[in-house]
Amino acid sequence: MNFERITHPAPTSPAAREEAIANPGFGTVFSDHMVTIGYDEAKGGWHSAQLGPRQPIPLDPAASVLHYAQEIFEGMKAYRHPDGSLALFRPEANARRFNESAKRMAMPELPEELFLESLRQLLAVDGEWMPTVEGGSIYLRPFMFASEAFLGVRPAKQYKFIVIASPAGSYFKGGAKPVKIWVSRNYTRAAPGGTGAAKTGGNYAASLVPQAEGIANGCDQVVFLDAVEKKWIEELGGMNLFFVFDDGTVVTPPLTGTILPGITRDSLIQLLRSEGLQLREEPYSIDQWRADATTGKLVETMACGTAAVVTPVGTVVGPDGEFTIGSGGTGQLTHKMREALVGIQRGERDDPHSWVQKI
Ligand SMILES: *Cc1c(COP(=O)(O)O)cnc(C)c1O
Secondary structure, three states, X not given: OOOEEOOOOOOOOHHHHHHHXXXXXXXXXXXXXXXXXXXXXXXXXXXEEEEEEOOOOOOOOOEOHHHHOOEEEOOEEEEEOOOOOEEEEOXXXXXXXXXXHHHHOOOOOOOHHHHHHHHHHHHHHHHHHOOOOOOOEEEEEEEEEEOXXXXXXXOOOEEEEEEEEXXXXXXXXXXXXXXXXXXXXXXXXXXXXXXXXXXXXXXXXXXXXXXXXHHHOOOOEEEEEOOOOOOEEEEEOOOEEEEEEOOOOEXXXXXXXXXXXXXXXXXXXXXXXXXXXXXXXXXXXXXXXXXHHHHOOEEEEEEEEOXXXXXXXXXXEEOOEEEEOOOOOXXXXXXXXXXXXXXXXXXXXXXXXXXXXXO
């Protein structure tokens, strides 16, 4: 599919851009352009691929996404490598997961090559938006929503796929600070048979009240337990978890359909295994977590996801009070895995798994 290129009538001046990316934080600064591709069942599917100015989207008030929430998204980062090139980390994994999410939400799949070409097109015009601050990246947000004006309940026949780019600083200012986690007892994130494994906005909407409850209790993030027994640890609102034991083994909850299959999670599993560590995907309960942290059998807990890469969990606030993981700081393996993954992503270390794709 050919991309139509629409010239930006008033691009940001280099000076204004430099200022905007000097200290961009996360999710508030956007580049000048966006990619849009339409889908219309009556037109035979995907059509009208466009690279143009980033601007508001015309949307009919009856667009079914606004009523029945057919929406999915991805999140990934582009990095500037030491040789000056731009690189993506496992973008084909995002393309695949995007289509898994699409299937679950009764939305059309986007050919993986079209997904990848969209990222390349956008980075080719907006690569200059890469922050120069340490830990900087361009966060890419591909998403798709039902745009058909129709209030009946059925899968829509028209969709829009869009990619926007947002320059981002280091997710946590001053490095990876240990996070304090709230164990949600009143709310769950995903039920068996639900949409927990799809990257869809509704899962996030459902997590906001428990997240607010966590913040009101002095925590940074929420950990969700399984919806059936309220016993098994699943994940945070947007990060997967790994538990490290004093015998060197590592456990992460299995993908049973209620957990988002993180690409950082999958990368960590492969890295840990290639380090010769024993990694098991098996259920781990909140009571065991507390008991093991207390006896010292559990020495570290790491949270992982694209935004923060690998982050230590320092303290857990549960219904039976607080407990600390290890010394409450950053554990050895957490530090090592963070360095390893960030090093590969930024082109500062060897990439034995061929995860990095230069643009
Ligand atoms: C996106 C996401 C993750 C992390 O996935 P990555 O591919 O590692 O960024 C974890 N949990 C949830 C709920 C997510 O939406």
